[in-house]
Amino acid sequence: MISTNEYFDGNVKSIGYKSATGKSTIGVMEAGTYEFGTSEHETMTVIEGEMTVKLPNSKEWVTYKAGEAYTIDANQKFQVKVSEQTSYLCQYA
Template sequence: MSSSADKVSHNVYFDGKVQSLGIETEKGPATVGVMKKGTYVFNTSSLETMVVISGNMSTKVSGGDWLTHKKGEPFEVAAHTSFEVMCATDVAYICYYS
């Protein structure tokens, strides 16, 4: 019999346009997700390190400049921060939480 701790969490945002699965990695808790083409706003509760797996993603953290992140390029978003994400195409990513 499995417990809820053994199950993969499934998160759905923005009417299903952003979805992620929670996993445990050697770096700690993480989500692997997809975003459909569009613009989204997220809030962080902990430090997040994101890595684009497929596609390109642009981000703007708390009123800063738009920065483009390509496949394989990690970037960090500080805890307790609001950030915008713009995807010109569908994007896959992994996000590590600290």
């Protein structure tokens, strides 16, 4: 079944689905700064635009562009900054 999610007063929206490879969401973020929490391991791939990310236990911000990915373990918080609308694929495992 397809699900929809909306966060940060509608500035982040995603559609959730299940495929042969597992559970995923695909979404779009408006320009802004956000803090997310994970409940399971995530692999985040930037589809279009770019994200500047501060991963858990890191002091540095790293920019990921279209086609690049990063991972976050379960039960962690991380920060994301985007300067323009940016789309992403988040895969859970």
